Amino acid sequence: MFLWGTATAAYQIEGAVREDGRGVSIWDAFAHEPGRTRDGHTGDVACDHYHRWREDIALMSGLGVNAYRFSIAWPRVLPTGTGEVNDRGLDFYDRLADALLAAGIQPVPTLFHWDLPQALEDRGGWLNRDTAAAFADYAATVAARLADRVPLWITLNEPFVHMAYGYAMGIHAPGRLMLTDALPAAHHQLLGHGLAVQALRSAGASQVALTNNCTPVWPASQEEPDLRAADAYDILHNRLFNDPVLLGKYPDLSAYATELDFLRDGDLATISTPVDALGINYYNPTRIAAPTDDALPFTDASITGHPTTAFGWPVVPDGLRELLTGLKSRYGAALPPILITENGCSQDDVPQEDGTIDDTARIAFLDGHLGAMRRAMAEGVDVRGYFAWSLLDNFEWAEGYHQRFGLVHVDFATQRRTPKRSYHWFRDHLARQNTET
Numbered sequence: 454m455f456l457w458g459t460a461t462a463a464y465q466i467e468g469a470v471r472e473d474g475r476g477v478s479i480w481d482a483f484a485h486e487p488g489r490t491r492d493g494h495t496g497d498v499a500c501d502h503y504h505r506w507r508e509d510i511a512l513m514s515g516l517g518v519n520a521y522r523f524s525i526a527w528p529r530v531l532p533t534g535t536g537e538v539n540d541r542g543l544d545f546y547d548r549l550a551d552a553l554l555a556a557g558i559q560p561v562p563t564l565f566h567w568d569l570p571q572a573l574e575d576r577g578g579w580l581n582r583d584t585a586a587a588f589a590d591y592a593a594t595v596a597a598r599l600a601d602r603v604p605l606w607i608t609l610n611e612p613f614v615h616m617a618y619g620y621a622m623g624i625h626a627p628g629r630l631m632l633t634d635a636l637p638a639a640h641h642q643l644l645g646h647g648l649a650v651q652a653l654r655s656a657g658a659s660q661v662a663l664t665n666n667c668t669p670v671w672p673a674s675q676e677e678p679d680l681r682a683a684d685a686y687d688i689l690h691n692r693l694f695n696d697p698v699l700l701g702k703y704p705d706l707s708a709y710a711t712e713l714d715f716l717r718d719g720d721l722a723t724i725s726t727p728v729d730a731l732g733i734n735y736y737n738p739t740r741i742a743a744p745t746d747d748a749l750p751f752t753d754a755s756i757t758g759h760p761t762t763a764f765g766w767p768v769v770p771d772g773l774r775e776l777l778t779g780l781k782s783r784y785g786a787a788l789p790p791i792l793i794t795e796n797g798c799s800q801d802d803v804p805q806e807d808g809t810i811d812d813t814a815r816i817a818f819l820d821g822h823l824g825a826m827r828r829a830m831a832e833g834v835d836v837r838g839y840f841a842w843s844l845l846d847n848f849e850w851a852e853g854y855h856q857r858f859g860l861v862h863v864d865f866a867t868q869r870r871t872p873k874r875s876y877h878w879f880r881d882h883l884a885r886q887n888t889e890t
Protein backbone atom coordinates (compact mmCIF):
# COMPACT_ATOMS: atom_id res chain seq x y z
CA MET A 454 0.00 0.00 0.00
CA PHE A 455 1.38 3.41 -0.98
CA LEU A 456 1.38 5.60 2.12
CA TRP A 457 -0.44 8.90 1.66
CA GLY A 458 -0.19 11.12 4.66
CA THR A 459 0.51 14.39 6.36
CA ALA A 460 3.37 15.09 8.74
CA THR A 461 3.84 17.08 11.95
CA ALA A 462 6.34 17.24 14.82
CA ALA A 463 5.76 17.24 18.58
CA TYR A 464 7.19 20.61 19.59
CA GLN A 465 5.59 22.29 16.58
CA ILE A 466 2.02 21.25 17.44
CA GLU A 467 1.54 19.71 20.88
CA GLY A 468 1.81 22.57 23.38
CA ALA A 469 1.04 21.37 26.94
CA VAL A 470 4.73 21.61 27.71
CA ARG A 471 4.29 21.26 31.44
CA GLU A 472 1.56 18.65 31.48
CA ASP A 473 1.49 15.05 32.65
CA GLY A 474 5.08 14.98 33.80
CA ARG A 475 6.76 16.15 30.58
CA GLY A 476 10.38 17.24 31.11
CA VAL A 477 12.01 20.33 29.63
CA SER A 478 13.45 20.12 26.12
CA ILE A 479 16.15 22.21 24.49
CA TRP A 480 13.43 23.92 22.44
CA ASP A 481 11.57 25.03 25.58
CA ALA A 482 14.78 26.56 26.89
CA PHE A 483 15.84 28.08 23.57
CA ALA A 484 12.48 29.59 22.62
CA HIS A 485 12.28 31.26 26.03
CA GLU A 486 15.66 32.94 25.61
CA PRO A 487 15.11 36.54 24.46
CA GLY A 488 15.88 37.12 20.80
CA ARG A 489 16.06 33.48 19.74
CA THR A 490 12.75 33.24 17.86
CA ARG A 491 10.85 35.81 15.84
CA ASP A 492 8.71 37.93 18.19
CA GLY A 493 9.72 35.64 21.04
CA HIS A 494 7.24 32.97 19.99
CA THR A 495 7.41 29.64 21.81
CA GLY A 496 5.78 26.23 21.47
CA ASP A 497 4.16 26.48 24.92
CA VAL A 498 0.69 26.22 23.39
CA ALA A 499 1.38 25.74 19.66
CA CYS A 500 -1.70 24.03 18.10
CA ASP A 501 -2.76 22.64 21.49
CA HIS A 502 -2.75 19.27 19.77
CA TYR A 503 -2.10 17.57 23.11
CA HIS A 504 -5.73 18.37 23.94
CA ARG A 505 -7.22 18.58 20.45
CA TRP A 506 -5.80 15.38 18.95
CA ARG A 507 -9.28 13.90 18.38
CA GLU A 508 -10.27 16.89 16.27
CA ASP A 509 -6.97 16.63 14.39
CA ILE A 510 -7.51 12.95 13.63
CA ALA A 511 -10.99 13.82 12.38
CA LEU A 512 -9.38 16.34 10.01
CA MET A 513 -7.10 13.58 8.72
CA SER A 514 -10.05 11.22 8.27
CA GLY A 515 -11.77 13.92 6.25
CA LEU A 516 -8.69 14.21 4.10
CA GLY A 517 -8.67 10.49 3.38
CA VAL A 518 -5.01 9.84 4.27
CA ASN A 519 -3.96 6.30 5.20
CA ALA A 520 -0.89 7.31 7.25
CA TYR A 521 0.23 10.04 9.63
CA ARG A 522 3.81 10.94 10.43
CA PHE A 523 4.15 12.59 13.85
CA SER A 524 6.98 12.78 16.31
CA ILE A 525 7.24 11.54 19.86
CA ALA A 526 8.61 14.01 22.40
CA TRP A 527 11.52 12.32 24.14
CA PRO A 528 11.03 14.50 27.30
CA ARG A 529 7.42 13.32 27.61
CA VAL A 530 8.61 9.72 27.78
CA LEU A 531 11.84 10.22 29.72
CA PRO A 532 11.67 13.67 31.36
CA THR A 533 15.41 13.79 32.01
CA GLY A 534 16.39 11.81 28.92
CA THR A 535 17.35 8.59 30.70
CA GLY A 536 16.18 6.64 33.70
CA GLU A 537 12.65 6.78 34.96
CA VAL A 538 9.89 6.40 32.39
CA ASN A 539 6.93 8.76 32.54
CA ASP A 540 3.99 6.50 31.76
CA ARG A 541 1.58 9.39 31.31
CA GLY A 542 3.72 10.64 28.43
CA LEU A 543 3.64 7.23 26.79
CA ASP A 544 -0.11 7.03 27.39
CA PHE A 545 -0.65 10.04 25.15
CA TYR A 546 1.02 8.35 22.16
CA ASP A 547 -0.70 5.08 22.97
CA ARG A 548 -4.11 6.78 22.79
CA LEU A 549 -3.09 8.61 19.63
CA ALA A 550 -1.95 5.39 17.93
CA ASP A 551 -5.15 3.56 18.87
CA ALA A 552 -7.37 6.38 17.63
CA LEU A 553 -5.44 6.63 14.37
CA LEU A 554 -5.74 2.89 13.80
CA ALA A 555 -9.45 3.03 14.56
CA ALA A 556 -9.72 5.69 11.84
CA GLY A 557 -7.82 3.50 9.36
CA ILE A 558 -4.68 5.68 9.54
CA GLN A 559 -1.29 4.06 10.06
CA PRO A 560 0.74 5.81 12.77
CA VAL A 561 4.30 6.56 11.57
CA PRO A 562 6.22 7.90 14.57
CA THR A 563 9.53 9.74 14.37
CA LEU A 564 11.50 9.37 17.57
CA PHE A 565 13.57 12.53 17.39
CA HIS A 566 12.44 15.76 15.79
CA TRP A 567 14.95 18.05 17.55
CA ASP A 568 13.42 18.29 21.07
CA LEU A 569 16.26 16.79 23.09
CA PRO A 570 15.66 16.60 26.85
CA GLN A 571 17.46 19.59 28.38
CA ALA A 572 19.09 17.31 30.99
CA LEU A 573 21.00 15.62 28.13
CA GLU A 574 21.96 18.98 26.66
CA ASP A 575 23.40 19.87 30.06
CA ARG A 576 25.76 16.93 29.57
CA GLY A 577 26.78 18.03 26.05
CA GLY A 578 23.78 17.07 23.95
CA TRP A 579 24.72 15.32 20.71
CA LEU A 580 28.36 16.33 21.18
CA ASN A 581 28.42 13.70 23.91
CA ARG A 582 28.69 10.15 22.62
CA ASP A 583 26.53 8.89 25.50
CA THR A 584 23.52 10.62 23.94
CA ALA A 585 23.56 7.99 21.17
CA ALA A 586 23.12 5.16 23.69
CA ALA A 587 20.48 7.15 25.57
CA PHE A 588 18.57 7.55 22.31
CA ALA A 589 18.59 3.79 21.70
CA ASP A 590 17.27 3.15 25.23
CA TYR A 591 14.49 5.68 24.66
CA ALA A 592 13.66 4.04 21.30
CA ALA A 593 13.43 0.64 23.00
CA THR A 594 11.12 2.07 25.69
CA VAL A 595 8.70 3.55 23.19
CA ALA A 596 8.72 0.49 20.95
CA ALA A 597 8.05 -1.80 23.92
CA ARG A 598 4.76 0.08 24.30
CA LEU A 599 3.77 0.62 20.67
CA ALA A 600 5.49 -1.83 18.33
CA ASP A 601 2.63 -4.34 18.60
CA ARG A 602 0.50 -1.84 16.62
CA VAL A 603 3.04 0.35 14.87
CA PRO A 604 4.95 -1.36 12.04
CA LEU A 605 7.05 1.51 10.61
CA TRP A 606 9.35 3.71 12.67
CA ILE A 607 11.54 6.68 11.82
CA THR A 608 14.55 7.26 14.06
CA LEU A 609 15.78 10.81 13.43
CA ASN A 610 14.37 13.74 11.52
CA GLU A 611 16.93 15.63 9.45
CA PRO A 612 20.15 15.18 11.41
CA PHE A 613 21.75 17.63 8.93
CA VAL A 614 19.46 20.49 9.92
CA HIS A 615 19.82 19.70 13.61
CA MET A 616 23.62 19.74 13.29
CA ALA A 617 23.80 22.76 10.97
CA TYR A 618 21.19 25.02 12.52
CA GLY A 619 21.48 23.82 16.11
CA TYR A 620 25.22 23.27 16.53
CA ALA A 621 27.03 24.97 13.64
CA MET A 622 25.09 28.20 13.11
CA GLY A 623 23.22 28.67 16.39
CA ILE A 624 19.86 29.54 14.87
CA HIS A 625 17.97 26.54 16.30
CA ALA A 626 18.21 24.91 19.72
CA PRO A 627 20.61 24.29 21.38
CA GLY A 628 21.94 27.50 19.83
CA ARG A 629 25.62 26.62 19.55
CA LEU A 630 27.80 28.40 17.00
CA MET A 631 30.57 25.90 16.29
CA LEU A 632 30.77 25.91 12.48
CA THR A 633 32.72 22.84 11.35
CA ASP A 634 33.48 21.83 14.94
CA ALA A 635 29.84 20.67 14.99
CA LEU A 636 30.72 17.45 13.11
CA PRO A 637 30.60 15.21 16.23
CA ALA A 638 26.91 16.17 16.52
CA ALA A 639 26.41 14.54 13.11
CA HIS A 640 28.33 11.40 14.04
CA HIS A 641 26.62 10.88 17.38
CA GLN A 642 23.18 11.35 15.83
CA LEU A 643 24.07 8.78 13.17
CA LEU A 644 25.42 6.42 15.82
CA GLY A 645 22.22 6.94 17.80
CA HIS A 646 20.26 6.11 14.65
CA GLY A 647 22.17 2.83 14.12
CA LEU A 648 21.81 1.78 17.75
CA ALA A 649 18.12 2.68 17.65
CA VAL A 650 17.54 0.58 14.51
CA GLN A 651 18.87 -2.41 16.43
CA ALA A 652 16.88 -1.56 19.57
CA LEU A 653 13.67 -1.06 17.60
CA ARG A 654 14.04 -4.37 15.79
CA SER A 655 14.69 -6.19 19.08
CA ALA A 656 11.53 -4.59 20.48
CA GLY A 657 9.45 -5.89 17.58
CA ALA A 658 9.42 -3.02 15.07
CA SER A 659 9.04 -4.51 11.62
CA GLN A 660 10.32 -1.60 9.54
CA VAL A 661 12.74 1.17 10.41
CA ALA A 662 13.81 4.24 8.45
CA LEU A 663 15.84 7.43 8.84
CA THR A 664 14.60 10.77 7.49
CA ASN A 665 17.15 12.99 5.80
CA ASN A 666 16.60 16.41 4.35
CA CYS A 667 18.27 16.26 0.94
CA THR A 668 18.78 18.87 -1.74
CA PRO A 669 19.99 18.83 -5.32
CA VAL A 670 23.14 20.96 -5.36
CA TRP A 671 23.53 23.30 -8.32
CA PRO A 672 26.98 24.81 -8.91
CA ALA A 673 26.72 28.56 -9.60
CA SER A 674 28.81 28.03 -12.77
CA GLN A 675 30.83 25.35 -14.49
CA GLU A 676 34.07 27.03 -13.36
CA GLU A 677 36.35 24.85 -11.24
CA PRO A 678 36.06 26.84 -7.94
CA ASP A 679 32.24 26.73 -8.07
CA LEU A 680 32.23 23.03 -8.94
CA ARG A 681 34.58 22.28 -6.06
CA ALA A 682 32.43 24.32 -3.65
CA ALA A 683 29.25 22.56 -4.83
CA ASP A 684 30.90 19.20 -4.26
CA ALA A 685 31.94 20.24 -0.73
CA TYR A 686 28.38 21.34 0.03
CA ASP A 687 26.89 18.14 -1.37
CA ILE A 688 29.20 16.20 0.95
CA LEU A 689 28.09 18.17 4.00
CA HIS A 690 24.35 18.32 3.34
CA ASN A 691 23.62 15.05 1.56
CA ARG A 692 26.45 12.52 1.64
CA LEU A 693 27.50 12.99 5.27
CA PHE A 694 24.11 11.61 6.30
CA ASN A 695 23.41 9.10 3.51
CA ASP A 696 26.80 7.49 2.80
CA PRO A 697 27.48 6.06 6.27
CA VAL A 698 23.95 4.65 6.53
CA LEU A 699 23.77 3.19 3.01
CA LEU A 700 27.45 2.50 2.23
CA GLY A 701 29.00 2.13 5.68
CA LYS A 702 31.58 4.86 5.11
CA TYR A 703 31.96 8.60 5.36
CA PRO A 704 32.58 10.70 2.26
CA ASP A 705 35.82 12.68 2.04
CA LEU A 706 35.42 15.20 4.87
CA SER A 707 38.86 16.77 4.49
CA ALA A 708 37.32 20.16 3.60
CA TYR A 709 35.79 20.18 7.08
CA ALA A 710 38.05 18.21 9.44
CA THR A 711 41.64 17.07 9.49
CA GLU A 712 40.80 13.98 11.51
CA LEU A 713 37.60 12.27 12.60
CA ASP A 714 38.63 11.71 16.18
CA PHE A 715 35.04 10.99 17.23
CA LEU A 716 34.93 7.87 15.02
CA ARG A 717 35.55 4.59 16.85
CA ASP A 718 35.98 1.04 15.59
CA GLY A 719 32.65 -0.56 14.86
CA ASP A 720 30.71 2.71 14.61
CA LEU A 721 30.22 2.54 10.85
CA ALA A 722 29.01 -1.06 11.08
CA THR A 723 26.40 0.10 13.62
CA ILE A 724 25.39 3.13 11.58
CA SER A 725 24.97 1.01 8.44
CA THR A 726 22.63 -1.50 10.09
CA PRO A 727 20.22 -2.02 7.17
CA VAL A 728 17.13 0.17 7.05
CA ASP A 729 13.86 -0.70 5.33
CA ALA A 730 13.33 2.72 3.80
CA LEU A 731 14.96 6.11 3.50
CA GLY A 732 12.77 9.08 4.37
CA ILE A 733 13.42 12.12 2.22
CA ASN A 734 12.29 15.64 3.08
CA TYR A 735 12.44 17.88 0.03
CA TYR A 736 11.83 21.61 -0.06
CA ASN A 737 14.15 23.14 -2.69
CA PRO A 738 17.45 22.83 -4.55
CA THR A 739 20.54 24.74 -3.34
CA ARG A 740 22.85 26.82 -5.53
CA ILE A 741 26.44 26.96 -4.38
CA ALA A 742 29.38 29.17 -5.33
CA ALA A 743 33.06 29.31 -4.41
CA PRO A 744 33.77 30.51 -0.86
CA THR A 745 34.06 34.23 -0.17
CA ASP A 746 35.80 33.85 3.19
CA ASP A 747 37.75 31.18 5.03
CA ALA A 748 35.04 30.01 7.45
CA LEU A 749 33.46 27.47 5.09
CA PRO A 750 34.50 25.94 1.74
CA PHE A 751 31.38 27.22 -0.08
CA THR A 752 28.94 30.14 -0.32
CA ASP A 753 25.18 29.90 -0.66
CA ALA A 754 24.08 31.61 -3.89
CA SER A 755 20.49 32.55 -4.61
CA ILE A 756 18.29 30.78 -7.12
CA THR A 757 16.39 33.13 -9.39
CA GLY A 758 13.77 32.62 -12.09
CA HIS A 759 11.40 30.51 -10.00
CA PRO A 760 8.40 31.44 -7.87
CA THR A 761 9.15 31.65 -4.14
CA THR A 762 7.30 30.66 -0.98
CA ALA A 763 6.54 33.09 1.88
CA PHE A 764 9.87 31.95 3.35
CA GLY A 765 11.57 33.05 0.10
CA TRP A 766 12.45 29.47 -0.82
CA PRO A 767 12.47 28.79 -4.60
CA VAL A 768 9.68 26.53 -5.84
CA VAL A 769 11.35 23.95 -8.11
CA PRO A 770 9.16 20.85 -8.39
CA ASP A 771 11.46 19.08 -10.82
CA GLY A 772 14.18 19.31 -8.18
CA LEU A 773 12.37 16.44 -6.45
CA ARG A 774 12.68 14.25 -9.55
CA GLU A 775 16.32 15.31 -9.92
CA LEU A 776 16.99 14.47 -6.27
CA LEU A 777 15.34 11.05 -6.37
CA THR A 778 16.90 9.92 -9.66
CA GLY A 779 20.24 11.31 -8.40
CA LEU A 780 19.99 9.18 -5.25
CA LYS A 781 19.26 6.14 -7.39
CA SER A 782 22.26 6.71 -9.60
CA ARG A 783 24.52 7.44 -6.64
CA TYR A 784 23.53 4.50 -4.43
CA GLY A 785 22.16 1.95 -6.92
CA ALA A 786 21.22 -1.32 -5.24
CA ALA A 787 22.18 0.13 -1.83
CA LEU A 788 19.26 2.56 -1.99
CA PRO A 789 16.27 1.23 -0.04
CA PRO A 790 12.68 2.18 -0.95
CA ILE A 791 12.01 5.91 -0.52
CA LEU A 792 9.33 7.63 1.53
CA ILE A 793 8.82 11.32 0.89
CA THR A 794 8.40 12.14 4.58
CA GLU A 795 7.97 15.90 4.10
CA ASN A 796 7.20 18.24 1.22
CA GLY A 797 5.27 21.48 1.39
CA CYS A 798 5.46 25.27 1.39
CA SER A 799 4.71 28.27 3.57
CA GLN A 800 2.33 30.87 2.18
CA ASP A 801 0.75 33.99 3.63
CA ASP A 802 -2.66 32.43 4.03
CA VAL A 803 -5.29 34.92 5.12
CA PRO A 804 -8.90 33.86 5.61
CA GLN A 805 -11.32 35.72 3.31
CA GLU A 806 -14.44 37.39 4.67
CA ASP A 807 -16.46 34.23 4.16
CA GLY A 808 -13.84 32.26 6.11
CA THR A 809 -12.36 30.37 3.14
CA ILE A 810 -8.62 30.27 2.52
CA ASP A 811 -7.72 30.27 -1.12
CA ASP A 812 -4.15 28.95 -1.14
CA THR A 813 -3.81 28.34 -4.87
CA ALA A 814 0.00 28.63 -4.69
CA ARG A 815 0.09 25.66 -2.30
CA ILE A 816 -2.10 23.63 -4.65
CA ALA A 817 0.30 24.41 -7.51
CA PHE A 818 3.20 23.44 -5.25
CA LEU A 819 1.69 20.08 -4.31
CA ASP A 820 0.51 19.31 -7.82
CA GLY A 821 3.94 20.10 -9.25
CA HIS A 822 5.82 18.03 -6.69
CA LEU A 823 3.49 15.04 -6.94
CA GLY A 824 4.04 15.16 -10.70
CA ALA A 825 7.81 15.23 -10.16
CA MET A 826 7.57 12.27 -7.77
CA ARG A 827 5.64 10.31 -10.40
CA ARG A 828 8.22 11.13 -13.07
CA ALA A 829 10.95 9.81 -10.76
CA MET A 830 8.92 6.65 -10.21
CA ALA A 831 8.51 6.27 -13.98
CA GLU A 832 12.31 6.53 -14.17
CA GLY A 833 12.60 3.58 -11.80
CA VAL A 834 12.83 5.12 -8.32
CA ASP A 835 10.99 2.98 -5.77
CA VAL A 836 8.86 5.53 -3.86
CA ARG A 837 6.45 4.04 -1.31
CA GLY A 838 4.85 7.06 0.31
CA TYR A 839 4.25 10.81 0.32
CA PHE A 840 3.58 12.93 3.42
CA ALA A 841 2.58 16.56 2.94
CA TRP A 842 4.14 19.02 5.37
CA SER A 843 2.04 19.90 7.23
CA LEU A 844 -1.39 18.97 8.47
CA LEU A 845 -1.68 22.20 10.46
CA ASP A 846 -0.11 25.64 10.48
CA ASN A 847 2.30 25.33 13.39
CA PHE A 848 5.33 26.62 15.30
CA GLU A 849 7.91 27.06 12.57
CA TRP A 850 10.99 26.98 14.82
CA ALA A 851 12.98 30.26 14.74
CA GLU A 852 10.21 31.83 12.63
CA GLY A 853 7.59 31.22 15.31
CA TYR A 854 4.04 31.31 13.97
CA HIS A 855 4.95 33.53 11.04
CA GLN A 856 5.32 30.80 8.41
CA ARG A 857 2.16 28.84 7.64
CA PHE A 858 2.74 25.40 6.11
CA GLY A 859 -0.63 23.77 6.90
CA LEU A 860 -3.30 22.25 4.72
CA VAL A 861 -5.43 23.40 7.64
CA HIS A 862 -5.32 27.00 8.86
CA VAL A 863 -4.97 27.52 12.59
CA ASP A 864 -6.10 30.73 14.26
CA PHE A 865 -3.62 30.74 17.14
CA ALA A 866 -5.79 33.09 19.23
CA THR A 867 -8.77 30.74 19.23
CA GLN A 868 -7.28 27.41 18.05
CA ARG A 869 -9.95 27.33 15.38
CA ARG A 870 -8.96 24.98 12.54
CA THR A 871 -10.13 25.81 9.01
CA PRO A 872 -9.29 23.53 6.09
CA LYS A 873 -7.71 25.55 3.28
CA ARG A 874 -8.52 25.05 -0.38
CA SER A 875 -5.37 22.88 -0.64
CA TYR A 876 -6.89 20.49 1.93
CA HIS A 877 -9.89 19.95 -0.34
CA TRP A 878 -7.60 19.65 -3.36
CA PHE A 879 -5.43 17.01 -1.63
CA ARG A 880 -8.56 15.15 -0.50
CA ASP A 881 -9.84 15.00 -4.10
CA HIS A 882 -6.39 13.96 -5.30
CA LEU A 883 -6.31 11.07 -2.80
CA ALA A 884 -9.86 10.04 -3.70
CA ARG A 885 -8.78 9.77 -7.36
CA GLN A 886 -5.82 7.57 -6.36
CA ASN A 887 -8.20 5.23 -4.56
CA THR A 888 -10.50 4.86 -7.54
CA GLU A 889 -7.54 4.31 -9.86
CA THR A 890 -5.94 1.53 -7.77
Ligand code: BGC
Nearest residue numbers: 462610611614666734795849
Ligand atom coordinates in the same frame (compact mmCIF):
# COMPACT_ATOMS: atom_id res chain seq x y z
C1 BGC B 1 11.46 20.21 9.29
C2 BGC B 1 10.13 20.75 9.78
C3 BGC B 1 9.96 22.18 9.33
C4 BGC B 1 9.98 22.20 7.81
C5 BGC B 1 9.78 23.58 7.21
C6 BGC B 1 11.80 20.61 7.89
O1 BGC B 1 13.16 20.96 7.84
O2 BGC B 1 11.55 18.83 9.49
O3 BGC B 1 10.10 20.62 11.18
O4 BGC B 1 8.80 22.76 9.82
O5 BGC B 1 11.22 21.73 7.36
O6 BGC B 1 10.83 24.43 7.55
